[in-house]
Amino acid sequence: MRRIITWGLSEKLPSLKELDLKRENIGDQVLGEVFDGHFNNTDKNFRAMYAILMGGVYYLTLHAKMQENPFCGIDLQQPSGQEEIKKALKQFIELAYT
Numbered sequence: 529m530r531r532i533i534t535w536g537l538s539e540k541l542p543s544l545k546e547l548d549l550k551r552e553n554i555g556d557q558v559l560g561e562v563f564d565g566h567f568n569n570t571d572k573n574f575r576a577m578y579a580i581l582m583g584g585v586y587y588l589t590l591h592a593k594m595q596e597n598p599f600c601g602i603d604l605q606q607p608s609g610q611e612e613i614k615k616a617l618k619q620f621i622e623l624a625y626t
Contacts, residue, residue: 530593533586566625577624581617588613 536544559575567574591597592604603609 530590534590534594572624574624577620581620585613585617 532544532547536548559578563574563578588599588604591599596605598604598609602612604613
């Protein structure tokens with residue numbers, strides 16, 4: 529999946545665009561069914577918050593596999609580093625709900 533995402537970001541091909549749109553449609557459906565109802569009529573744009581989180585996760589995943597270096601002192605090659613990122617993501621989502 530990492531290779532496909534990297535390929536899709538670096539080349540403009542109709543088949544990759546179609547795959548990206550399929551991913552987007554599935555994500556849109558999940559966001560609509562799971563989160564939108566909770567955040568309607570609030571000042572929080574969960575979709576924008578989620579987009580920033582997912583963009584960060586994509587980047588961290590690609591960075592960890594392509595560079596194999598720590599990022600902000602966190603080694604995502606190690607299970608402990610992966611757990612720290614999961615913990616932070618959970619904290620962000622909990623903050624959104626408060």
